[in-house]
Amino acid sequence: MLDALGDPTRRAVFELLAAGPRSVAEIAADLPVSRPAVSQHLKVLKEAALVSSTAVGTRRVYTLDPRGLAAVRGYFEQFWQQALAAFADAVENPPEEDQ
Amino acid sequence: MLDALGDPTRRAVFELLAAGPRSVAEIAADLPVSRPAVSQHLKVLKEAALVSSTAVGTRRVYTLDPRGLAAVRGYFEQFWQQALAAFADAVENPPEEDQ
DNA sequence: CGCATCGGAAAGCCTAGACTTACCGTTCGT
DNA sequence: ACGAACGGTAAGTCTAGGCTTTCCGATGCG
Numbered sequence: 605m606l607d608a609l610g611d612p613t614r615r616a617v618f619e620l621l622a623a624g625p626r627s628v629a630e631i632a633a634d635l636p637v638s639r640p641a642v643s644q645h646l647k648v649l650k651e652a653a654l655v656s657s658t659a660v661g662t663r664r665v666y667t668l669d670p671r672g673l674a675a676v677r678g679y680f681e682q683f684w685q686q687a688l689a690a691f692a693d694a695v696e697n698p699p700e701e702d703q
Numbered sequence: 704m705l706d707a708l709g710d711p712t713r714r715a716v717f718e719l720l721a722a723g724p725r726s727v728a729e730i731a732a733d734l735p736v737s738r739p740a741v742s743q744h745l746k747v748l749k750e751a752a753l754v755s756s757t758a759v760g761t762r763r764v765y766t767l768d769p770r771g772l773a774a775v776r777g778y779f780e781q782f783w784q785q786a787l788a789a790f791a792d793a794v795e796n797p798p799e800e801d802q
Numbered sequence: 803c804g805c806a807t808c809g810g811a812a813a814g815c816c817t818a819g820a821c822t823t824a825c826c827g828t829t830c831g832t
Numbered sequence: 833a834c835g836a837a838c839g840g841t842a843a844g845t846c847t848a849g850g851c852t853t854t855c856c857g858a859t860g861c862g
Contacts, residue, residue, distance in 0.1 A: 610709015662859040668786040687767040
């Protein structure tokens with residue numbers, strides 16, 4: 605899930621699709637990698653349920669998949685709550701002997 | 704940012720810290736990797752502003768950093784909106800010729 | 803009916819980076 | 833002051849995986 609978004613190129617694909625559905629070739633046109641590379645990234649994203657594809661003739665149109673997006677959103681929402689609570693304790697004695 | 708959370712071990716460190724502050728050795732004790740490995744992961748997480756450290760004697764206590772957490776939360780919130788809008792269009796003609 | 807386009811699969815290369823061991827500086831305890 | 837514990841750094845190894853080129857099946861078009 606987050607493994608899929610760990611790669612910069614894959615994240616670029618993901619962000620391109622956020623702007624709207626696109627075919628494989630159209631995605632590759634905006635990226636500095638070859639079309640097969642994009643295909644491989646899309647496969648990973650699809651397995652992570654972050655994108656889904658639709659066959660239109662010989663073209664495959666990819667779209668963001670709300671399922672994976674909801675999952676990852678929930679993941680961080682969960683930690684957000686915990687971190688907030690833990691942070692509330694720390695505001696009293698600011699621990700700034702960092703770095 | 705998301706690069707940092709792309710690695711499974713690093714994500715494990717992150718999730719351990721979500722349960723509460725911990726020293727390096729305490730983190731390493733719950734993971735199948737050596738202590739220096741944990742140190743290296745913490746360095747990456749710190750550079751991504753996902754954790755912060757506090758010196759307590761010779762120990763370094765690490766905590767989740769709300770800054771990075773807020774950033775990553777905002778990142779997905781942004782795409783969540785876009786995906787929702789794009790998804791609203793697609794519900795009418797269900798594109799299910801997938802896989 | 804081929805010819806062209808689109809996209810996934812296979813094979814191979816090559817670098818990024820995750821991990822280990824070894825070492826050293828720093829701080830605490832006695 | 834000395835020894836021990838904690839943790840960051842350095843150096844080196846080794847694998848995962850990102851990318852390319854090549855190829856092939858499938859669909860649309862003339």
